[in-house]
Amino acid sequence: MTERPTILVVDDEVRSLEAMERILAEDFDIHTAHSAQQALDILAREWVQVIVCDQRMPDVTGVSLLAQVREQYPDVVRMIISGYTDSEDIIRSINEAGIYQYISKPWHPNELRLKLRNAVELFELQRQNERLSLELKLKPSTLEAAIQSKRQALQQRYDWDMGVVRSPNSCMNAVCQEIFQVAPYDVNVVLTGESGTGKELLARALHYNSLRQDQVFVAQNCGALPDELLESELFGHKRGAFTGAVADRVGLFELADKGTIFLDEIGDISPVFQVKLLRVLQEGEIRPLGTNTTRSINVRVIAATNKNLEEEVRRGRFRQDLYYRLATFSIHLPPLRQRLADVPLLAHALLQEAMVQLGKTVKGFTKEALVCLQGYHWPGNVRELQNEVKRMLVLGQGDYLGAELISSHVLRATPEEFRQDMRLLTEDVQGTLKDRVEQLEARILKEVLTRHRWNKSRAAEELGLSRVGLRSKLERYELERLAPLSSDD
Known part of the structure; x- marks a missing residue:
């Protein structure tokens, strides 16, 4: 598995630093600095891909700091945050310090995460471009074949039917x-x-x-x-x-x-x-x-x-x-909520992309995980699903990504949203009426426990059972073996 991207956040306001660190820590390795000198010290010893700097600081402006970073560490992608949106300031900062992105206050957490992910991708593209430039100098005869191959890959990737x-x-x-x-x-x-x-x-x-x-x-x-x-x-x-x-x-x-x-x-x-x-x-x-x-x-x-x-x-x-x-x-x-039948296929496609990006391989999702993903309304649409799949892949430790890896707000989807996909839980149920009822009961138990991350007290409360009664049913259907090691007893 590849290392997570490293972000340096520079701001003299402690609360601003803490807020950004809290919001970004899930996706990035975060270093924080309260001053320009502290930021330069960190850059000297850490491999940083992106620096995010506040414009208004007591010792030096953000533009001045990033201009210095541009001279000493030109590969680092530079971003600036400011509550002042004067166009001349923006243009000057972009030209003087080579700013990639100007972020206005107040910023939205999801937009900030997206811009940082784009900045990391830009950093990687810059490095790839450098490697390609060197390779072309060594192997100029392969240029036309490489371009043609990339063009064909692009056309296939965005084919109206296949893409x-x-x-x-x-x-x-x-x-x-x-x-x-x-x-x-x-x-x-x-x-x-x-x-x-x-x-x-x-x-x-x-x-x-x-x-x-x-x-x-x-x-x-x-x-x-x-x-x-x-x-x-x-x-x-x-x-x-x-x-x-x-x-x-x-x-x-x-x-x-x-x-x-x-x-x-x-x-x-x-x-x-x-x-x-x-x-x-x-x-x-x-x-x-x-x-x-x-x-x-x-x-x-x-x-x-x-x-x-x-x-x-x-x-x-x-x-x-x-x-x-x-x-x-x-x-x-x-919107994705109107095409929930596409969610399993999209999740698998996004997983293939994530495995290439993160350098980590799994065999796929469990059926319970796909049921939970289909039960959510996805207000952020495909982009939100993409982030969820990446998160699951990062956290996963087995061959398959299970529902216990899904974010809590997705697992806590409303009962109405789960009921519209409960038909998925009843597929392949066979046998006598008693057998079918037992199979359905076992699947419902597993679904509720998964949603509650195997917290038996909460699951028993939702199902109207005592803890003893729930434990008895888990033993009867041999569901205890499915519980993650971190679940409550």
Whole structure:
């Protein structure tokens, strides 16, 4: 099993450090520093992948510290947290210290964890890029074959049929059929659905099944940046266009020329920026900040949002003309709670990915674990399921991942949610009526104990049994052997 990523958090406020350490400790190895010097000391002796620094500190600003880190430890991914969102400060920090992500206060725990996981992935990609660059110098003759192999793997990964995991009767079948129909046609598409439903996955599926599949695919979260910075990211800028613009920058629209650009959270852009984006879509031209010249582009736009854009248009918060430019075709992704039959297949697919990422191998899930996973409503959708599967794999010690490894809030799903999947517990029940009742009773006992992590007092209370009565039934059905070693007696 590979080591967990190491994160360094720098903040002079003790409570802020404690809060971040508490929230992040489950996924990362955390080091904390109260000052810039303490942070540099830690970096000198620890192998840190990501540093998260508060901007306002008494001895030195976060930007100044991260600029020094950039000089001494350029591979470390740098992130800054601040309650001040002045665009000039953001742009200056990105240019001076090479900031990967600017996090505004107050931050949300789930978003912070996601951004840190992305930062760790960036760190690993940087290292892989360095290794590949060295390898290409040594083996230039293999370059074309390697590129072709990676291209084929990408196309297979995002194939509309093979890349989208679903059951035979899944409501995702209709979505995949729409992807199959619209992908070859060069029209803009809007993907709607809750966060975590896989909108970027389907955006990539649209690209890799289109006539532009051999061209570049780029993505940008439009809800994470203020207007000026977003305009710079998408359209580019010339040196000196604004404070902190110390070099020319090519925008993502220009990088994606002849390819596809994915604009996530499109419903969050401001009315002012909506006008600028509309002009680009209408004219097929961009004008980088600080220049008077335009550049023609040929880009397919795929946008995504968790908002109802038609309702936003009716309320006057989103331009109608921009909506119709973007939504030549609209595809809605259902939430995971509406496709619970897909959960076992998704869990197995996510487990395969997690085993590759974490370097740890198991044979799969127990049936009870899959029943519990199907009984939860997954408000975070596929992204939440992915995190749960990784957590189970990290904690698992046997050949199969059991329900005792599932997070307590998933195991505590409401009775209504469990009842809709109780049919899974009655499958394969055979024999006389007495035999079937006993088999069902044994399965119910096992399910309740699993949910309560084999706490017999709580299980007996839910089932209306005494502890003696529960123990008698466990002995009768030989269920005691299934109890984890840490369970209560």
